[in-house]
Amino acid sequence: xxxxxxxxxxxxxxxxxxxxxxxxxxxxxxxxxxxxxxxxxxxxxxxxxxxxxxxxxxxxxxxxxxxxxxxxxxxxxxxxxxxxxxxxxxxxxxxxxxxxxxxxxxxxxxxxxxxxxxxxxxxxxxxxxxxxxxxxxxxxxxxxxxxxxxxxxxxxx
Numbered sequence: 001x002x003x004x005x006x007x008x009x010x011x012x013x014x015x016x017x018x019x020x021x022x023x024x025x026x027x028x029x030x031x032x033x034x035x036x037x038x039x040x041x042x043x044x045x046x047x048x049x050x051x052x053x054x055x056x057x058x059x060x061x062x063x064x065x066x067x068x069x070x071x072x073x074x075x076x077x078x079x080x081x082x083x084x085x086x087x088x089x090x091x092x093x094x095x096x097x098x099x100x101x102x103x104x105x106x107x108x109x110x111x112x113x114x115x116x117x118x119x120x121x122x123x124x125x126x127x128x129x130x131x132x133x134x135x136x137x138x139x140x141x142x143x144x145x146x147x148x149x150x151x152x153x154x155x156x157x
Contacts, residue, residue, distance in 0.1 A: 006066035009086050011035050030091060035079055041115055041157045043080035053112060056085045057125040060108055061133025068093060069100035074111040075157045102137045110150025115157035122147055
């Protein structure tokens, strides 16, 4: 709802809820309408169109400009929709802070490295992000070191 209210296109929410016991979270559920589109990771693996990745970096910048953090911005968590990629799997979202921006950008760039096997591509995408979003929270070099480490431990983009 927070993303939709800020003009970010997301799958339409059907229902959501959570169960708590003694005030502690037990489990939650989120149900959205199905959007018939491949993930950015799937679409890129088939086409190798760099435009998909640049559009996703722009969408992440829009999310951050709206004061939100995705929380799990791997390329598998954006759909290849037009006119812009659509974020999904937003259960880890939060308000944007320096730490959440850093986490988002590290995960996004790590996902790009995993998908393309090219740290230079991830670096170019971070610079592209910065043209549309807030400034990077740390130096590009520090961010890339974190992204490379993230890519090494992740099994999929």
